[in-house]
Amino acid sequence: MKRNLPLLICFVSGTVMVVQFFIPHPVSRDLYTISSKWFIVVSAFALVLAVGNLIRSHYNKLKRRLEGWPYSIVTLASLGVMAVIGLFFGVKADSTFQKIYLNIQAPLGATMFSLLAFFMASAAYRAFRARSLEATLLLVAAFVVMLGVTSLGSFIHDKVPDFAEWVLKVPNLAAQRGILFGIAFGAIATALKIILGIERGYLGGGS
Template identity: 50%
Template sequence: MRKSIPLRICLVSGIVMIIQFFIPHRYSQTVYNYTLDWLIVSGIFAIVIGLHSNFHLHITRIVRKRKGWGYNVVTMAATLSMAFIGIAFGIGADSLFMKIYRNIEVPMDATMFSLLGFFMASAAFRAFRAKTKEATVLLIVALIIMIGRVPLGYFLWHRFPELVEWIMMYPNMAAQRGIGLGIGLGMAAMELKIILGIERGWLGGAGD
């Protein structure tokens, strides 16, 4: 019962939604809209579990005074203050909430991602040393793309940007599409396996 009921719920809800896709009727559309709402409402409680897990982690570290516990206080304080400010005073364009978002979260987020530029470049230097023909191709294409995306590329050769566009549009897109088709086929196969109860990994972790 502990496993058979969830497997049946998964099968029935999956089959109903697949059948619904092929029925162009307003009742079918209503089923779709209701299911979407139901998914959102039930999903809210999953967020509660996520928040509990997060708070539990930080509070445990603070209570046990683990190394660097002060940083956990920063995270907890920031989370609670931001949530309180947003919920209590609103999230309008000129609200304090959005000011914090624009002047604390956005700059830090952008800087964090920009840091990755440095680390990607240094990691790539170590990892992609042109030891094989394939690695050389990768490096050359990366260089072409980088140079072609800035005014220097046009300055060196006026058709550089066109070359970059061509690489992006044809050889790059061909490989992306090949990989995408593989992913699509894999996803469809895995989705069918889950609905039909062949893949049961998602049941794990809560006892038999």
């Protein structure tokens, strides 16, 4: 019961979703619409659990005065303020919630991700060495694409951007497509294993 009931739910929900795709009938479409709403609701409850876990983790850090505990106050306070503003004062375009998003969250995220450019460049400097044909091709392709999307590329030669585009649209596309096929077959095989109850990792340990 403790393992079979979840397996049954997984089998039924998975099979119904596969079958409904091939039935172009309003009932089938309604089933998809309603079940996708159920999916959103159940996922939202999982989010409550995840955020609760984050709050608990920072609260414990604060209570035990672990290293860096003052920063936990920042996380908890900002989380609380943003949630309260969003829940009680709305999330419309001109709201305080959106102003915080546009002027605090978005710049923070953009700057944080822009930092990766430096780390990627330094990692590439250490790792990229033209020791073999394969490594040289990787290096040259990266260099051509980087050069091609900047104005420096067209400054060197007006055909450099065209060549970079060709690298992206022809050999790169061929490799990505091959990898994509592999991913798709792998994902379908895994999904089938999950639906048929062969893959049971999501049930966790215990009886």
